[in-house]
Amino acid sequence: MAAPWRWLYRPWRIFRVFSVIYYAYMVEYRAELILWMLSGSFPLILMGLWNQAAQSGQMGLQPVEFVRYFLAVFLARQFTVVWVIWEFEKEVVQGKLSPLLLQPIDPVWRHFFSHFSERFARLPFAILLVGLFFWLYPDAIWMPTLYGWFWGLIAITLSFCLRFIMQYTFAMLAFWVERATAIQQFWYLFYIFLSGMIAPLELFPPAVREFVLWTPFPYMIYFPASLLVGLPVDLGRGLVTILFWGGVSLAINRWLWRRGLRHYSGMGA
Template identity: 60%
Template sequence: MSWLIKKIVSFLSVYYAHMLEYRAEIFFWVLSGSLPIILMGVWIQAAQGGDFSLSSVEFARYFFCVFQVRQFTNVWVIWDFEKEVIEGKLSFKLLYPVDPAWYHVARHIAEKITRFPIAILITLLFFWLYPQAVWMPKITNIILGLIAVVLSFTLRFIIQYTLAMFCFWIERASAVQQFWFLFDIFLSGITAPLDVFPPTVRDIVLLTPFPYTVYFPASLFINRPLNIMLSFLIMLAWIVMFFVLNRWLWKKGLKQYSGMGA
């Protein structure tokens, strides 16, 4: 167990030091995810003249939570993996006694740690500019929300890493990710909370993996969760499903990769 802890600490410390070199760039990455903040103003205005299940203040809280959840669940592994396959860098990592996926996991976690101080500053700025939106989530919802964020990151990572496996057969698997993103941006709760969806549509969407990457954790933090136990079970089911598919594509893809002379 001690050697495993040492490896984890070593991986994280190396990638954390690497991420600190790009603090300014990470700050701009944070700002690039400001779509929920923009949509916050749109929905606050709409709530003042429309009949929605959320008030204008609740919309503000929701989109603020969406913004923060996205900071700690964003994933870019498909672009890194695609580059490694195209440039042949994956061949060197296959020689190491560690699955190449762990390098990507460590890099993502280190980047999230680097974002943490920025997230705190943005939180303080938001409540200073919009004090009427200040609220305190229930302690149980905070704990469940943090667990949901971890699982959401896991789900998003395993989905994108699974899509990255198509790099073994096509040159630009990131195109598949762009197609997936079209559904994700509308069904995950980024553009609108699922509370405003028609009930039938919402029930169907809740069976897909999309709401559990953003909407479910955000709803926990604003004290408006749906069926918590069922939601966690659906999240775990999708994680297991994509993990199995990922391992199968990995084995098939390595044979294809070797066949290309790697």
């Protein structure tokens, strides 16, 4: 009976070993992890600004809705943060990628599991910050619906995968340029303004909002945050758009990876 499932043993073993190893590595630097979490508290600052602006009653959302939305943005950012481009660029520039290519596992999985395990190391601190938030804003306490919890968590997971594969695709350019991170920093400007991190998309002009919804940016922050707080979003369109941009990025990534390896070998690696 176990024979049909034998092909799952190796992937499960890789998943288990990598997850445990990188989790242990992440919790070893808890102080640094806390600092990284605090550096992502920008949405909580914006929350106070929009909360005050909403007191006029002309913003389209109630003050408490702004507070809940930016808390959801904070959580979405905490669990979708990605840094693979900096690590991959260093591996290519310093030649550290060469020994990894000799191993029977694609180097991408090491990066993926380091990110995956970091989510669990970050979770206790995120819970503490949410508790502090509700202590400061007791009127904003709410519990997402079962629908919001289920689809919100799925959206956060897909958003993380989308952002990871897009940034990893940018990282492939490190085979040709020494500072692929400069491209990421330029892309980050669009991410800040179009992802819903600065303001909910409900505040955008209708034509601009419709255009932005065809880009991948809102589905990295706005889409999962809205599901958690109960703001109206098109669930089907959101999931399809994430899968579409993820598929496009994956195809480009694999093409760049094959060409990049030939270029990397040609440089004497």
